[in-house]
Amino acid sequence: MNNYIAVDIGASSGRLVMGTLHKDSEQIQLQEIHRFSNSFTEKEEHDYWDVDYLFMEIVKGLQKVKKEGVDACTLGMDTWAVDYVLLDDNGKRIHEVYAYRDKRTKEAPDKLHRKISRSVVYSKTGIQEQPFNTLYQLYVHDSNQLQRADKIMMVPDYLYYRLTGKLMNEMTNASTMQLLNLDTREFDEDLLEILNLRRSQFAELTEPGVKLGRILPELQREYDLPDCELIVVPTHDTASAVVGVPAQTHGSWAYISSGTWSLLGVERPSPLNTPEAMIANYTNEWGAYGTYRFLKNIMGLWMIQEVRRETQEDISFAELVELALREEPFRYLVYCNDNRFLNPSSMIQEIRNYCLETGQPSPDTIGKLARCIFDSLALTYKDSIQELQKLTDQSIETLHIVGGGANNELLCQLTADVAQVEVLAGPTEATALGNIIVQIIGSGQLHGLEEARRFVGNSFHIKKYKPQPIQGMDDITSRWEQIKAKAKANQPI
Ligand SMILES: Nc1ncnc2c1ncn2[C@@H]1O[C@H](COP(=O)(O)OP(=O)(O)OP(=O)(O)O)[C@@H](O)[C@H]1O
Ligand SMILES: C[C@H](O)[C@H](O)[C@@H](O)C(=O)CO
Numbered sequence: 103m104n105n106y107i108a109v110d111i112g113a114s115s116g117r118l119v120m121g122t123l124h125k126d127s128e129q130i131q132l133q134e135i136h137r138f139s140n141s142f143t144e145k146e147e148h149d150y151w152d153v154d155y156l157f158m159e160i161v162k163g164l165q166k167v168k169k170e171g172v173d174a175c176t177l178g179m180d181t182w183a184v185d186y187v188l189l190d191d192n193g194k195r196i197h198e199v200y201a202y203r204d205k206r207t208k209e210a211p212d213k214l215h216r217k218i219s220r221s222v223v224y225s226k227t228g229i230q231e232q233p234f235n236t237l238y239q240l241y242v243h244d245s246n247q248l249q250r251a252d253k254i255m256m257v258p259d260y261l262y263y264r265l266t267g268k269l270m271n272e273m274t275n276a277s278t279m280q281l282l283n284l285d286t287r288e289f290d291e292d293l294l295e296i297l298n299l300r301r302s303q304f305a306e307l308t309e310p311g312v313k314l315g316r317i318l319p320e321l322q323r324e325y326d327l328p329d330c331e332l333i334v335v336p337t338h339d340t341a342s343a344v345v346g347v348p349a350q351t352h353g354s355w356a357y358i359s360s361g362t363w364s365l366l367g368v369e370r371p372s373p374l375n376t377p378e379a380m381i382a383n384y385t386n387e388w389g390a391y392g393t394y395r396f397l398k399n400i401m402g403l404w405m406i407q408e409v410r411r412e413t414q415e416d417i418s419f420a421e422l423v424e425l426a427l428r429e430e431p432f433r434y435l436v437y438c439n440d441n442r443f444l445n446p447s448s449m450i451q452e453i454r455n456y457c458l459e460t461g462q463p464s465p466d467t468i469g470k471l472a473r474c475i476f477d478s479l480a481l482t483y484k485d486s487i488q489e490l491q492k493l494t495d496q497s498i499e500t501l502h503i504v505g506g507g508a509n510n511e512l513l514c515q516l517t518a519d520v521a522q523v524e525v526l527a528g529p530t531e532a533t534a535l536g537n538i539i540v541q542i543i544g545s546g547q548l549h550g551l552e553e554a555r556r557f558v559g560n561s562f563h564i565k566k567y568k569p570q571p572i573q574g575m576d577d578i579t580s581r582w583e584q585i586k587a588k589a590k591a592n593q594p595i
């Protein structure tokens with residue numbers, strides 16, 4: 103069989119992609135079968151995902167696969183991280199699925215760390231502190247519901263369960279819970295005790311590549327679906343994206359999985375959970391094939407997504423880049439990883455306030471706001487790459503940018519110029535590709551990551567951005583440092 107189906111659901115969009123392997127030309131071909139939007143909605147002052155809508159979009163996509171004449175395939179599913187579903191002992195959802203940007207966890211880290219220090223948690227888990235990590239979400243979740251929970255599944259685990267009836271916690275996404283112990287590679291007993299949870303409330307930790315089972319016959323009949331064998335893939339979308347990075351060299355490359363978030367990091371054979379890494383807030387999310395994703399969350403294209411949503415104009419991301427290109431470079435700068443940008447009521451107003459508070463003029467047009475975001479992301483990337491090289495004692499010569507952000511030519515060139523690193527942009531659908539690669543390797547058709555990444559490099563246009571000198575870069579850097587310092591001290595320049 104040569105039909106590999108990836109369901110990849112990000113925070114802003116989902117897609118169902120069919121991959122076919124062509125060993126003669128050493129290529130993997132992708133065909134997008136179904137695309138749908140995704141977003142969280144506010145109900146009674148909380149933010150939730152609509153997992154029933156997402157499940158039906160998966161069904162619609164599989165029906166389209168059948169209509170393409172595919173009666174049998176393998177299937178893997180990945181989504182964003184940290185969010186979870188509580189199941190009762192009948193396998194029914196106890197509560198709607200909270201979206202990680204919900205404000206309920208704002209104070210959770212400080213409250214939890216009165217019971218166990220940040221340094222002890224980081225030494226155990228190596229996971230960056232983000233207020234929305236599952237650890238903090240569970241800490242503030244209604245305790246009665248938690249006690250009723252027979253199983254705690256991550257969102258993609260739940261989607262696998264809905265299709266197969268099989269329970270599992272896939273490892274790469276489970277690591278984003280900030281509950282897994284790096285030494286034991288199991289749930290950390292001290293952290294479960296603090297949450298008053300039992301190990302039995304979680305399923306078996308499962309490696310990517312495992313064959314989980316087939317779609318339930320009743321679902322296949324009810325919806326006229328193809329006969330799919332579900333393969334466990336790296337169900338954290340970033341873990342699949344890293345698999346899909348077309349890296350051809352050893353050691354000197356880093357990646358940005360550029361979508362709603364920008365996940366900037368390297369692939370390591372071992373974790374790096376040093377005190378210095380904790381201070382820099384780098385994370386050690388588990389990767390496929392025993393690797394670790396030593397990376398940092400950067401606010402990412404969420405910022406431009408929100409500006410676009412607020413303008414309510416029918417303007418494409420490509421048009422926003424065109425508007426930004428007309429603006430003066432580096433005129434407006436914001437430190438993207440300031441938590442004020444995590445889920446503001448108005449991103450436009452938040453950016454303008456930040457600029458005014460740091461003695462800058464207010465970016466008063468959409469073009470100026472877009473330019474501010476792209477310039478600021480490039481400078482934040484540069485900061486993170488410098489930190490990364492220092493922490494890992496590894497020089498970064500090539501930066502692979504994958505995901506939707508690979509289409510943003512302005513941001514790719516800005517990143518190359520500001521960070522003075524060669525940027526290789528693409529593939530856009532690296533996540534779905536990585537998902538499919540793990541299915542192909544699991545089927546024995548490819549031998550491992552190195553061979554698969556060579557096939558990726560043969561299959562997709564990878565655009566090269568060589569670093570160009572920026573006039574006045576010293577002044578820009580000096581202003582950037584001043585602005586960050588003033589924002590931190592919350593005093594206008
Ligand atoms: N043609 C384009 N020009 C400029 N930017 C683009 C273009 N196409 C996509 N993008 C950028 O890519 C982003 C979406 O990236 P992507 O599709 O990887 O995200 P996702 O998979 O939906 O979400 P997640 O990051 O949660 O996985 C958009 O927000 C936009 O900023
Ligand atoms: C909430 C997580 O940090 C987020 O899902 C991140 O891992 C990501 O954007 C994956 O697409």
Ligand SMILES: [Mg+2]
Nearest residue numbers: 112339361533
């Ligand atoms: Mg994505």
